[in-house]
Amino acid sequence: MSHIRPVDVCLIVKDLFKDINDQQIPVSVENLVGVISHRLSVNSEAPYRIEIKGKNWPANQLAGMMFRYDDRAEISYSVSFNRCWRRFIICKELTHLAIDTEERHFTKNPISLVQELINKVPAACDDDVHSEYLAYIGAAEMLLPWSLRNKMQEMMDQKKSDLEIANEFRAPEKVVNLVLRSESYRRLSEEANSASDSSSSPGI
Amino acid sequence: MSNQEQKSKYPETERFQAWYEEQKTKGLRDVKFCPNNTEGATVESFFAEVNMAINAESVEAPHPL
Numbered sequence: 001m002s003h004i005r006p007v008d009v010c011l012i013v014k015d016l017f018k019d020i021n022d023q024q025i026p027v028s029v030e031n032l033v034g035v036i037s038h039r040l041s042v043n044s045e046a047p048y049r050i051e052i053k054g055k056n057w058p059a060n061q062l063a064g065m066m067f068r069y070d071d072r073a074e075i076s077y078s079v080s081f082n083r084c085w086r087r088f089i090i091c092k093e094l095t096h097l098a099i100d101t102e103e104r105h106f107t108k109n110p111i112s113l114v115q116e117l118i119n120k121v122p123a124a125c126d127d128d129v130h131s132e133y134l135a136y137i138g139a140a141e142m143l144l145p146w147s148l149r150n151k152m153q154e155m156m157d158q159k160k161s162d163l164e165i166a167n168e169f170r171a172p173e174k175v176v177n178l179v180l181r182s183e184s185y186r187r188l189s190e191e192a193n194s195a196s197d198s199s200s201s202p203g204i
Numbered sequence: 205m206s207n208q209e210q211k212s213k214y215p216e217t218e219r220f221q222a223w224y225e226e227q228k229t230k231g232l233r234d235v236k237f238c239p240n241n242t243e244g245a246t247v248e249s250f251f252a253e254v255n256m257a258i259n260a261e262s263v264e265a266p267h268p269l
Binding site: 067131 | 217220221224227230231232233234235236237238239240241242245246247249250251253254256257260261262263264269
């Protein structure tokens with residue numbers, strides 16, 4: 001089964017934010033790219049480059065993709081999505097760079113992966129598909145980080161709608177709704193953030 | 205008609221596979237996809253979009269990310 005649990009993903013993302021001094025709303029995706037790039041460059045002679053490319057394709061079935069090379073990664077997203085979804089797609093792929101850190105975490109067979117993504121019936125204990133699920137959690141934690149949840153609560157107290165909060169955070173409304181309204185997501189976040197800061201996480 | 209001359213049933217999937225194998229020789233280690241709506245999709249139609257995305261030119265994003 002997968003190398004990490006959902007709660008570990010929350011901890012890994014929380015740890016990334018330690019290297020970002022200016023935690024603004026909306027979260028800067030460029031800052032996240034910088035931190036992950038920096039961490040992937042450790043023990044390397046040259047900086048690890050993460051290229052973000054907005055491209056024009058119909059995107060009926062494919063919203064984005066990530067190719068990881070030895071010395072760089074390329075994340076592509078379709079410009080047919082609005083800014084909030086573009087940010088989410090990029091963060092989902094950035095999560096893969098942060099959590100899938102060893103050869104055994106990498107996709108073994110892209111065609112099988114696509115079959116399982118389409119059929120939504122992954123083979124038992126399939127790590128490739130589980131990694132996709134974890135990446136969605138990571139993207140939510142990047143755009144709506146624990147450190148800014150008090151700001152979200154303040155907005156809720158001001159009777160702002162999920163859409164208004166989503167607009168301020170530049171995150172998809174669906175994702176704001178999940179983070180704010182889902183009991184299981186709330187428990188996940190609380191578990192992650194009540195865990196000791198000194199606990200080691202398996203990410204970068 | 206020889207097997208090689210027969211038209212492939214899955215040209216887009218095979219095109220991606222060929223690209224993937226070539227990129228592995230150039231240091232490609234991992235591939236991830238972010239699906240959109242896959243209702244009614246097939247592996248072949250999915251890889252048709254993947255191939256389009258691979259070959260599309262980058263365009264400048266209208267807003268900072």
